[in-house]
Amino acid sequence: MVFSHFNLLDNLSEDLWGQILSHVEIYEITQFFKRNSQPFLQRNHNIKPALKSYIRNAGSFSYSWDSDATYLFDDQPQPNKLGGLKLQSKSQFQTLYDYCIREKVPVIAHLSYKKHSTEYLYEFKDLIEELQPSSTVKLSVEILFSKYKNNYAIDVAQLLSFLKKAKSSIYSFSIDLGQDDAHYNNEINLSDLKNIEILKLCNCFVKGSFLECDNLKDLTYAPVPSQQPQFRIWELPKLLRRLSLRGTLDLGQSVVEPQPISYPQIEELELHLDGPVSPGLVTNLCKMILQLSGPWTSKIKISKFDHDSGSFDIFIPFFNTHVREKEITLESLSLVQTTAPPLSFLPLTELELVKMGDNIGLSSWKLPVTLEKLTLVKVHENASLVLEMLPLRLSYLRLSRCNIKWEDVDLNFAKFSKLKDLELSSSDLGSMVERCVFPKSVERLNLSDNFIVSLDKVTFPPKMEKLDITFNHLRRLDGASYPVTLRDINASFNELDEVDLLVNRSGELLQLDKLRIDSNKYTLSRSALTKLPSSLKEFSMYGGVPRVPVDETLSSTQVLPGQYMFTSLDLHGVEWGSHKLEFPQTLEVLDLSSNGLSKFPKSVLGLRNLRVLTMESNELTQVSVHFSTTSIEVLNLSYNPLYELDLSFPATETNLRVLKLNDTMLQAFSMDNLGQHKGVTHPRLHEIALNADTISPPLIDIEALIPTLPQSTKCLWYKNTKQKKWGGVNYVVLVNELPDKVIKEKSLHIVQA
Numbered sequence: 001m002v003f004s005h006f007n008l009l010d011n012l013s014e015d016l017w018g019q020i021l022s023h024v025e026i027y028e029i030t031q032f033f034k035r036n037s038q039p040f041l042q043r044n045h046n047i048k049p050a051l052k053s054y055i056r057n058a059g060s061f062s063y064s065w066d067s068d069a070t071y072l073f074d075d076q077p078q079p080n081k082l083g084g085l086k087l088q089s090k091s092q093f094q095t096l097y098d099y100c101i102r103e104k105v106p107v108i109a110h111l112s113y114k115k116h117s118t119e120y121l122y123e124f125k126d127l128i129e130e131l132q133p134s135s136t137v138k139l140s141v142e143i144l145f146s147k148y149k150n151n152y153a154i155d156v157a158q159l160l161s162f163l164k165k166a167k168s169s170i171y172s173f174s175i176d177l178g179q180d181d182a183h184y185n186n187e188i189n190l191s192d193l194k195n196i197e198i199l200k201l202c203n204c205f206v207k208g209s210f211l212e213c214d215n216l217k218d219l220t221y222a223p224v225p226s227q228q229p230q231f232r233i234w235e236l237p238k239l240l241r242r243l244s245l246r247g248t249l250d251l252g253q254s255v256v257e258p259q260p261i262s263y264p265q266i267e268e269l270e271l272h273l274d275g276p277v278s279p280g281l282v283t284n285l286c287k288m289i290l291q292l293s294g295p296w297t298s299k300i301k302i303s304k305f306d307h308d309s310g311s312f313d314i315f316i317p318f319f320n321t322h323v324r325e326k327e328i329t330l331e332s333l334s335l336v337q338t339t340a341p342p343l344s345f346l347p348l349t350e351l352e353l354v355k356m357g358d359n360i361g362l363s364s365w366k367l368p369v370t371l372e373k374l375t376l377v378k379v380h381e382n383a384s385l386v387l388e389m390l391p392l393r394l395s396y397l398r399l400s401r402c403n404i405k406w407e408d409v410d411l412n413f414a415k416f417s418k419l420k421d422l423e424l425s426s427s428d429l430g431s432m433v434e435r436c437v438f439p440k441s442v443e444r445l446n447l448s449d450n451f452i453v454s455l456d457k458v459t460f461p462p463k464m465e466k467l468d469i470t471f472n473h474l475r476r477l478d479g480a481s482y483p484v485t486l487r488d489i490n491a492s493f494n495e496l497d498e499v500d501l502l503v504n505r506s507g508e509l510l511q512l513d514k515l516r517i518d519s520n521k522y523t524l525s526r527s528a529l530t531k532l533p534s535s536l537k538e539f540s541m542y543g544g545v546p547r548v549p550v551d552e553t554l555s556s557t558q559v560l561p562g563q564y565m566f567t568s569l570d571l572h573g574v575e576w577g578s579h580k581l582e583f584p585q586t587l588e589v590l591d592l593s594s595n596g597l598s599k600f601p602k603s604v605l606g607l608r609n610l611r612v613l614t615m616e617s618n619e620l621t622q623v624s625v626h627f628s629t630t631s632i633e634v635l636n637l638s639y640n641p642l643y644e645l646d647l648s649f650p651a652t653e654t655n656l657r658v659l660k661l662n663d664t665m666l667q668a669f670s671m672d673n674l675g676q677h678k679g680v681t682h683p684r685l686h687e688i689a690l691n692a693d694t695i696s697p698p699l700i701d702i703e704a705l706i707p708t709l710p711q712s713t714k715c716l717w718y719k720n721t722k723q724k725k726w727g728g729v730n731y732v733v734l735v736n737e738l739p740d741k742v743i744k745e746k747s748l749h750i751v752q753a
Helices: 014-021 026-033 035-043 047-058 090-102 121-130 156-163 225-230 279-292 315-326 383-389 430-435 602-606 702-708
Strands: 060-065 107-113 137-144 152-154 170-176 187-189 198-202 205-207 218-222 242-246 268-273 299-304 332-336 350-358 373-380 396-400 421-425 444-446 466-468 476-478 488-490 498-500 514-516 538-540 568-570 589-591 612-614 622-626 634-636 644-648 658-660 687-689 715-717 721-726 729-735 743-750
Touching: 014 047, 026 035, 026 047, 026 090, 035 047, 047 060, 047 107, 060 090, 090 107, 090 121, 090 137, 107 121, 121 156, 152 156, 156 170, 156 187, 170 218, 268 279, 279 315, 299 350, 602 622, 702 715, 715 743, 721 743
Parallel strands: 060 107, 107 137, 137 170, 170 198, 187 205, 198 218, 218 242, 242 268, 268 299, 299 332, 332 350, 350 373, 373 396, 396 421, 421 444, 444 466, 466 488, 476 498, 488 514, 514 538, 538 568, 568 589, 589 612, 612 634, 622 644, 634 658, 658 687, 687 715
Antiparallel strands: 152 743, 721 729, 729 743
16 A cells, blocks of 8 residues: 555545445555554544554454364364454564554454464564563463374473563463473473463473462463372462363362362353263362352353263252352353253353253253353254253254254244354254254354255255355255355365355355365366356365366366455365366465376466465476465475475575475485575575485485575474374484474374384
8 A cells, every 4th residue: 555645535534534444454454554654644633543443443453373274073163262353464463563552552462373383483483572562562372282283392491482572461371282291391380470361271381389370360271190189279369260170180189178268259160071080070070169159150161072981960969059059140051961950040141061861851941041052962852842942042052963853843943033153963964954944143054964965955044154064965066045145165074076156046146265175075077166156265175086177277167257266275185187287376375285296287386475385295206496486485395206306486585484305205405406506595494304204314414404504494304313202102203403492303103013
C-alpha cells in the first residue's frame, strides 16, 4: 500500500474508517502499523483512534508455527484458543507488536510453536529475542512438541533462554515436551515464573513449588512419572482458579493434609487419567474435589484416555451428597463410567457422559433445562427416548459410538433451533441419514464412520460451514445439497472415484477453502482434479492415483476461469508417471512424495511463493535445476537414488533453511552443490541432513565441510550415532555434528533386538 496516493482519504471520519477496517484483510491493515506509514497517519487524525479500536475490539493477535499434519483420529478436536487477529507472518506479528508498544495499546499477543520438526525453531527464536518488554502488551508463549512425531532432542534450558528479554511481559506460558526422556536440561524452575498467570507444564521436570508462582490463576500440569508422588494440592497458590491435572497421579499422597490449611477456591477442575482406575484412586479423587470445590465451582471434568478400565460407580453418590452440602452451582460436568444420574437441579450448561453401560435408564433422567452442550459417548440406550429428553436450547450435541437403532427414531432435529455443532459419528446411521432433518442453525456437521454410501438424498443445513464425512463408503462427491456457505469438507477414508464440487444440486457455485480426500480408492478419475472450486486454498489427496491423460495438466483441465488459489497441496502417493505437472502460483507448501517421479518437475521451479517442497521417496537420480525464485525454505529430497545434485538460484542470497538428503546415493557433498561456487549464499540455512538409515552414508569429509557452512547452520546430521532411551524405547539417535546449544540429537530408528 502506497500511502502518498491516498490524499482523498485524509478527511474520512473515525466511524467510516472503522467500517473500512472491518472489510479489509489483516495483511493490508498491518501496513498502517509500519513506521513509514506515519506521515499518512499524521495527516488523518481519525484513523489512529479507529486503528486502536480495531485492535482493542479484537482483544488479541496471534501468530503460530503450526504442524503441517491434520489429525483425523481425534475423539473430539479441540477448538482453537488463539482468538483475535490471526496474523500470517513473523513480520506482521513484529510490526503489530511494535505498534502497540509505541501507541500504548493494551492487548494480548500470542506466539505458538507447534511444529513436529525444527525448521522454524530459529525463526521463533529470532522473533522472541527481538520483542521488547512492555507494560501494555501481555505476551502468551506456547511451545509444543508432539509425543509421537517429534524426532529431535532439545536442550530445554537453552530453548527457554530465548525468553529472557521479554520475560517481564509474559503472562501465559505453555510447554509440552512430548517425551520427557528425550531432552536435556528439561527442568522448569518455578522460581523463574513468579509473575505467570497461566501456566501449562507437560512432560517436563519441575523444580520448586507452585507456591512460588504468586499470580498463578490457571494451571495445567502433566507431571513426569517420577514426579507424580511429589505433587501436593496444598502447595497450590491461593489465587489459583482453574486446575487441570493429567496422567495417573498418586493422589493418595496429594490429598493427605499435613496440617489444617486453606485451599485455593477452584472454579474449574479437570482430572484426565491414564491407565487403570482403582476404587482407591476414585476415593482420592473424591477427596480432592471435596477440598478444592465449593459454591464458587462452575466446572468439573473427569476423563480417561481409553474409557475402558476402572469404575467410577462410587463417584456419583459422593458427588451428589457433596454438591448439596457445599451448595455447588455447577455449570459444566464431565463423567466417565458411571451408572447413576447427576443431580437434575444443577444449573448445568455443559454435560459429558462417557461409557455409561447398558440399560442404565438414561431416558428417565431429568436433564437440566439450562443445558446448552451435551456429549454422549458409548451410551447404549433407546434412541427415541434419549432424543425426547434433550433440552431444546442445545447449541452443541455429540452422539458417538452409542449403538443406536435408528429405524424407529424420529430423526427430526429441527426442533433444536439453536444447534450450531452436531456430531452423529460412529452411530451406524447408514441410509437413515436421508431421513434426518437438520436444524437450519447448524454450522458444523460430523457424520463420520456411519456406513453412508450416498449423499444424494441428504438435505444439509443451509448455514453449514464444515462437513466431516470421513470413514464412510461414499463413491461420489457430487450433486448434493451443499449450501454455498460450506468452506471445509473432509471426505478422507471413503471409496471415492468421482469428485465434482463446482456447484451444488441447485447449480450454485461452491466456495470451498479446504478439501481432504485422503486414502480413498487407489485410482481417482480426472474429475478429482478438473471439477474443484477455484476458491480452494488447501487440498489433500494423499494416496490417490488420478487418471489424467498425458496431454492434459492440472491447470489446463480446470473448468472455472482463473487459477486455483491453493496455498497447500498434499499429493503424497499420487503416481503421476509421465504426465506433465503444472501448479498454481499461489502454492506455498507442496508434497510430491512417493509419486514415482524420475525427473524433477520443471513447473515447480517457477513457483514464486513456494516455501516447502517435499519430494522424498521418488525415483530421482539427477537433480540439476535452477530455481527462478528464492522463496524456497525447506527442500526435502530424501530417499531418492540421487547421485548428482546441482542447485542454482537467481540471487546471491536465498531463504533456504532446511535441506534434507537422507538415504541418497550421493558420494560427496559440499556447499558448491548449492551454488556457493557461483556466489550464492544461504544466510538462513540452519539444518542439513546427510545421514543414511537403510544404506551407507556418503563419504564426506565432514571436517572440511563444516568451515564452509554458513554461520546460521546449527544442525548437521551425518553418521555420529549412539543408543538412547526415547519414549521408553531404545533408539539409535544421530548426534549433531555441530556444537549447537539447542538441538542436540535426532532419532533414527528403534534398536533391533
